[in-house]
Amino acid sequence: MERRAAEYLDILSKKARNDLDLKRELAESYVRLGDAQGNGIDANLGKTKESIASLEKAVALSTEVYRARSSDPEARAALARAKLGLCHVLAQSDPARADQLRGEALELSSQALSPKLVEIAKLTLARAYFGKAERFAETGKTQEALAARNRSIELLGEMVAANPANEDALRLLGQSLKRRAVLELGPLHALDNARQDLEAAMRIDDRRIARNPNNAAARLDQALGQSYLAKLQQRQGDLAGADEMMDHAIATRVELLRADPSNVRNRTWLMSNYIGLAAIRRAEKRLPESMAAIAQGFAVGNQAAAPVTSSPDWIEYVGSLHLEAAQTRAQMGACKDAQRELDEAVRLNADVITARDTVAKHCGVAGIEIKKSKLKSQE
DSSP, X not given: OHHXXXXXXXXXXXXXXTOHHHHHHHHHHHHHHHHHHHOTTSSOOSOHHHHHHHHHHHHHHHHHHHHHTTTOHHHHHHHHHHHHHHHHHHTTTOHHHHHHHHHHHHHHHHSOOOHHHHHHHHHHHHHHHHHHHHHHHHTTOHHHHHHHHHHHHHHHHHHHHHOTTOHHHHHHHHHHHHHHHHHHHTTTOOHHHHHHHHHHHHHHHHHHHHHOTTOHHHXXXXXHHHHHHHHHHXXXXXXXXXXXXXXXXXXXXXXXXXXXXXXHHHHHHHHHHHHHHHHHHHHTTOHHHHHHHHHHHHHHHHTSOTTGGGSHHHHHHHHHXXXXXXXXXXXXXXHHHHHHXXXXXXXXXXXXXXXXXXHHHHHTOSOOOOOOOHHHHHO
């Protein structure tokens, strides 16, 4: 379906010529197609290159329409959405251009709009601030990330207050609260605030599921909140509660992955959840069960299609599975196996420092050998 849609849109694009209305509709279709192909912030097929190609076409078509109709607020809003969609996909591979696109989308969305488009513009603006917060967090700019996150939450709160039925705003508000909780769990060290944000976000997810129990996106969002809450419980010493909460998240993801095995985002998050569950069980000294969770994580990863196994997220989580396996095996006294797991993690460019120290501690070794990554030399 994805391939045929791309072919059909390409054929129509060649026939559009000077038909601006058709070009605008084609641009919106390319945005939807690009999101399904590889937009990393939502359900997608993991086809990043194809996604970039589709969204580049969306930006080009939207730019043509905007240049011809610069006074049309709908043309401006459509161009902002296209640029923001491309920004999301380029965030990892070309952060400089992603930053530029995000800034352009912000500028377009900040301009005066007709009342009809205020809600659309606010949502685009909130998404831009959401992405900005992610970018700041990745580069260690915690306060800037918090400011951008707060601005996104403020905009979305206004939208939900004005229209509680706005599913897009409600969903993004829940996601934004969860991502602020990640900052509070991490560099801000504000665990009480993190709990408040996670509980508020999960109330939003509960409301969305109550409206539509078959809303897969809402159920996956709920699973994300549960996995974050499990990490908070682990930090606060409630290992049994953390184990149970992570189990809930995993059960939902397993069920929905069976229904939609091509959803790359769900697959990689499920791998991440198994890593989290293994770490919790290792902390509980339930080492065989920790290894069982690791094996399940590897099984989920190994079932991925070929394009997925070259994605940065997949490689990162496979490396993390090897790191967790190294630490668990070390605690079990299997030091040679632990070293092999470390070596494989190094090959995948994983950050092995913490795991290396854990292995060294339990294996009574002054220093664990860290080999040069083969992966980087192959790139």
